Amino acid sequence: MSDVYVLGVDMIKFGRFPGRTVPNIGAEAALMALDDAGLTIKDMQAMYCGNLGQANAMVGQRILQEIGQTGIPVVNCANACATGATAFREAWMSIKAEMYDVVLAVGVEQMGKGLLGGAGGGDGIPKEGLLGSGTMPCVFAEAGMEHSSKYGTTFEQFAKISVKNHHHSTLNPKAMYQIETPLDDVMNAEMISYPNTKLMCSVNVDGSAAAVLVSEKKAKELGMQRAIKVRASALASDPYTDRDLVMPDVNACTRLAAADAYEQAGLGAEDINLVELHDCFATAEMLHYENLGLCKDGEAGMMIDEGHVELGGKIPVNVSGGLLSKGHPLGATGIANIYEVCSHLRGEAGKRQVDGARIGMTHVIGLGTACAIHILEKS
Amino acid sequence: MYLNYKKNLFQCYLKHKYFYGGNKNMLPAVDYLIVPDKGDPYLEGHKCNVCEAIFLGERTVCSKCFARDKMSKVKLSNNGTLYSYSIVYRSFPGIDVPYISALVDLEDGGTVKGNLINVEPDPDNVDFGMKVKVVYGDALGRKDKDGNSYMSYFFEPA
Numbered sequence: 105m106s107d108v109y110v111l112g113v114d115m116i117k118f119g120r121f122p123g124r125t126v127p128n129i130g131a132e133a134a135l136m137a138l139d140d141a142g143l144t145i146k147d148m149q150a151m152y153c154g155n156l157g158q159a160n161a162m163v164g165q166r167i168l169q170e171i172g173q174t175g176i177p178v179v180n181c182a183n184a185c186a187t188g189a190t191a192f193r194e195a196w197m198s199i200k201a202e203m204y205d206v207v208l209a210v211g212v213e214q215m216g217k218g219l220l221g222g223a224g225g226g227d228g229i230p231k232e233g234l235l236g237s238g239t240m241p242c243v244f245a246e247a248g249m250e251h252s253s254k255y256g257t258t259f260e261q262f263a264k265i266s267v268k269n270h271h272h273s274t275l276n277p278k279a280m281y282q283i284e285t286p287l288d289d290v291m292n293a294e295m296i297s298y299p300n301t302k303l304m305c306s307v308n309v310d311g312s313a314a315a316v317l318v319s320e321k322k323a324k325e326l327g328m329q330r331a332i333k334v335r336a337s338a339l340a341s342d343p344y345t346d347r348d349l350v351m352p353d354v355n356a357c358t359r360l361a362a363a364d365a366y367e368q369a370g371l372g373a374e375d376i377n378l379v380e381l382h383d384c385f386a387t388a389e390m391l392h393y394e395n396l397g398l399c400k401d402g403e404a405g406m407m408i409d410e411g412h413v414e415l416g417g418k419i420p421v422n423v424s425g426g427l428l429s430k431g432h433p434l435g436a437t438g439i440a441n442i443y444e445v446c447s448h449l450r451g452e453a454g455k456r457q458v459d460g461a462r463i464g465m466t467h468v469i470g471l472g473t474a475c476a477i478h479i480l481e482k483s
Numbered sequence: 484m485y486l487n488y489k490k491n492l493f494q495c496y497l498k499h500k501y502f503y504g505g506n507k508n509m510l511p512a513v514d515y516l517i518v519p520d521k522g523d524p525y526l527e528g529h530k531c532n533v534c535e536a537i538f539l540g541e542r543t544v545c546s547k548c549f550a551r552d553k554m555s556k557v558k559l560s561n562n563g564t565l566y567s568y569s570i571v572y573r574s575f576p577g578i579d580v581p582y583i584s585a586l587v588d589l590e591d592g593g594t595v596k597g598n599l600i601n602v603e604p605d606p607d608n609v610d611f612g613m614k615v616k617v618v619y620g621d622a623l624g625r626k627d628k629d630g631n632s633y634m635s636y637f638f639e640p641a
């Protein structure tokens with residue numbers, strides 16, 4: 105099977121674009137990724153498009169209607185917050201399977217403001233606030249509090265994650281926000297669902313990101329200087345866990361995907377130089393230090409206290425600013441993470457560059473549950 | 484916030500009074516809550532006879548061990564311990580906040596989610612592993628579009 109390379113990759117600056125359409129926002133990133141690869145839409149043999157909000161509305165084809173209708177196969181994917189990464193992975197698989205040599209993957213989302221999560225509906229009466237809460241800040245708070253129960257993790261430790269990611273975002277011109285949020289500000293912000301304050305919840309933004317993936321043969325033909333090798337692409341669904349029915353799983357699913365990714369790459373966590381992981385809430389990031397094997401179980405609080413996960417630390421996490429400050433356009437997030445890691449591996453990440461980065465990891469998780477992990481290497 | 488808490492307590496008191504008046508004409512808020520015409524309401528699980536996994540709601544296949552047609556109904560315990568929680572300050576419009584969203588492991592198996600009531604919603608008053616009991620009462624006055632009343636369940640400190 106051919107190795108697969110990312111030849112071109114880019115994202116737009118995340119923001120709010122109420123006057124634009126979803127395909128229009130997606131088209132912008134698609135053209136940027138094509139330019140980055142030095143190719144045109146005429147060179148693409150297939151397209152995989154990730155979007156959630158209009159999952160039934162042929163977003164991929166509508167993007168081609170904006171940038172060039174060449175008649176190539178288009179597949180539209182929806183996989184919760186793993187949507188973009190799933191589209192990328194489908195593109196990767198099509199090259200692995202030697203169906204194509206040059207494939208485009210696009211992730212795009214236009215978000216409303218406000219709370220995400222189960223408002224109830226259906227028959228009978230609404231269950232929100234009657235049988236606990238199905239809002240995302242609460243669901244991820246409960247997952248974080250499970251960690252507190254086991255290891256004594258504190259509100260302050262969770263809050264420090266948000267301080268870190270907001271600080272990182274001040275170095276990223278493509279982040280939605282570039283503002284420092286000191287610990288006091290984070291802890292005293294409006295409490296949404298304890299222990300997650302408003303500044304510990306990801307930002308709902310519009311955005312898009314895209315990548316051009318190529319086979320090894322094509323990469324050699326076009327030039328390897330900026331090509332990034334995909335060392336692993338893992339996707340897992342949630343295995344059965346005892347509290348499944350009331351507690352959507354983010355841990356077991358991530359551990360399953362991580363084990364697969366490390367095995368595919370023949371690497372361990374100690375080989376990874378930077379990680380972009382799914383910090384949809386500050387409480388979630390804490391869990392994934394352990395789930396991804398960046399530290400032992402029970403050591404996540406120490407990782408943030410000691411600064412190991414900051415830019416300049418042992419294993420920098422979310423130097424882009426993460427979902428907490430860069431923003432979280434659901435369908436775009438999985439490819440935006442890949443763009444971030446590729447930027448570092450190419451040495452093009454500017455002020456936030458992780459020095460000497462050779463290998464990086466991306467992780468996204470969508471409740472329901474889907475977890476996608478990629479390991480990328482400088483070629 | 485404290486006043487709000489007192490108000491909630493009083494509402495709960497009223498609801499319990501109402502409940503003790505009988506279950507007549509009250510529909511269950513969820514399908515795993517059983518409201519018999521006579522006798523006490525209870526939570527029902529579906530237990531796999533092969534691997535003992537407990538599910539909420541009827542099913543024929545076990546998603547843990549994949550056994551088919553091995554499910555039996557079990558009455559779940561009204562006693563449990565608090566596994567995890569969050570205190571919800573922002574919810575959808577019209578939902579009273581703050582409240583405690585709680586995950587409770589029941590004695591003899593099964594985990595259920597619901598509101599922990601009769602505790603001031605402050606992390607200092609909520610302890611992991613605390614003993615709670617399942618209590619039943621009116622579903623906070625919520626009615627469906629046909630005006631039917633519903634019964635629900637809550638947790639309170641044991």
Ligand SMILES: [Zn+2]
Binds near residue numbers: 546
């Ligand atoms: Zn079973």
